Amino acid sequence: MERRTRHIVGVGVVVALLLFGPGAYHLVRLSLAQRRLARQLRELEARHEALRRERERLESDPTYVEGLIRSTFKWAKPGEYVIPLDEDSARERRRQ
Numbered sequence: 001m002e003r004r005t006r007h008i009v010g011v012g013v014v015v016a017l018l019l020f021g022p023g024a025y026h027l028v029r030l031s032l033a034q035r036r037l038a039r040q041l042r043e044l045e046a047r048h049e050a051l052r053r054e055r056e057r058l059e060s061d062p063t064y065v066e067g068l069i070r071s072t073f074k075w076a077k078p079g080e081y082v083i084p085l086d087e088d089s090a091r092e093r094r095r096q
Helices: 002-020 022-060 062-073 087-095
Strands: none
Touching: 002 022, 022 062
């Protein structure tokens, strides 16, 4: 059914182009551009919301911030032992 619908729409676009000339072409082109921009806007809004939540968490959750610092910079408290469990660390140990 979806393929048939696309075919009908395609035929309709061709007929519109023949009947209305370049104006219809520009209308279709602008319509497609508008859809693309609307999709990009939705993606950017979702990314913005994720970043806003991350910012709130960074401002309000000291445990989360400490975990980020420890995992990013491989920091440990005095007297603590750090045992790396990721692939990069395992490769570095094998090279040595």
